Amino acid sequence: MATRQAWAGWAAVLAAAVLLGAPGCISKREPPKELKIDLGGGVMMKLVLIRPDKFMMGEEKDQHEVTLSRPFYMGVTEVTQAQYEAVMGTNPSYFKGATNPVEMVTWNDATEFCKKLSEKTRLAVRLPTEAEWEYACRAGTATAFSFGDADSALGDYAWCGPNSGRTSHPVAQKKPNAWGLYDMHGNVWEWCADWYADYPKGAATDPQGPASGRFKILRGGAWNGYPDNCRSANRGSNALTSVNRVNCYGFRVVVSVSAPGP
Numbered sequence: 001m002a003t004r005q006a007w008a009g010w011a012a013v014l015a016a017a018v019l020l021g022a023p024g025c026i027s028k029r030e031p032p033k034e035l036k037i038d039l040g041g042g043v044m045m046k047l048v049l050i051r052p053d054k055f056m057m058g059e060e061k062d063q064h065e066v067t068l069s070r071p072f073y074m075g076v077t078e079v080t081q082a083q084y085e086a087v088m089g090t091n092p093s094y095f096k097g098a099t100n101p102v103e104m105v106t107w108n109d110a111t112e113f114c115k116k117l118s119e120k121t122r123l124a125v126r127l128p129t130e131a132e133w134e135y136a137c138r139a140g141t142a143t144a145f146s147f148g149d150a151d152s153a154l155g156d157y158a159w160c161g162p163n164s165g166r167t168s169h170p171v172a173q174k175k176p177n178a179w180g181l182y183d184m185h186g187n188v189w190e191w192c193a194d195w196y197a198d199y200p201k202g203a204a205t206d207p208q209g210p211a212s213g214r215f216k217i218l219r220g221g222a223w224n225g226y227p228d229n230c231r232s233a234n235r236g237s238n239a240l241t242s243v244n245r246v247n248c249y250g251f252r253v254v255v256s257v258s259a260p261g262p
């Protein structure tokens with residue numbers, strides 16, 4: 001409830017600033033740095049404020065400038081099994097553990113989770129766009145990983161093929177990136193909102209991907225993958241079919257700052 005009140009407070013600040021035609025008020029009075037959502041039954045979800053900026057998105061061969069124009073909150077961890085169960089009433093995961101990431105979820109399952117959590121909290125909960133995901137993963141870096149170019153340090157930040165023991169792991173056991181986000185590299189792949197397509201030529205602002213397609217974007221690599229899969233710019237994708245309810249696909253959520261207040 002405190003979260004809802006805090007949110008209402010921010011929404012009011014934003015609305016007042018907009019009404020007054022004083023955009024300076026928005027930057028001076030930023031939204032709270034953290035958002036904690038009470039999912040019920042003692043289960044919480046923590047998100048951090050991600051401030052928008054420009055960044056270079058993509059691998060070397062297809063790098064392009066992307067501008068994100070709006071702040072958003074991003075879950076500091078992948079959605080856990082306890083969080084998923086609190087919202088959906090089920091836990092489809094193969095590797096059971098309340099604090100392990102939920103897996104065996106399709107893109108549609110992940111989207112349904114966001115819809116239900118939005119209804120429950122009256123926040124605009126959604127999957128990150130691919131651009132938001134990469135921007136948050138990089139956390140201001142331009143290197144292959146958020147900690148540098150060499151995958152020799154990957155084991156400090158990620159569960160992937162060489163160190164996972166062939167299973168997912170409880171979230172947030174490895175080091176976070178500079179913006180406080182855990183397991184952006186590895187543990188489970190994370191569904192993003194966008195359909196897969198080649199990147200647009202040239203610079204883009206708030207890219208959303210194409211309007212339709214065959215495959216949805218997955219990011220970050222997983223417990224069963226090669227270190228290369230975990231690179232900040234690496235793109236995975238797969239279809240919406242239930243065949244893709246697999247034990248290395250999960251997700252994390254974002255909350256739009258422009259969400260309607262209660």
Ligand SMILES: [Ca+2]
Nearest residue numbers: 183186188220
């Ligand atoms: Ca991950």
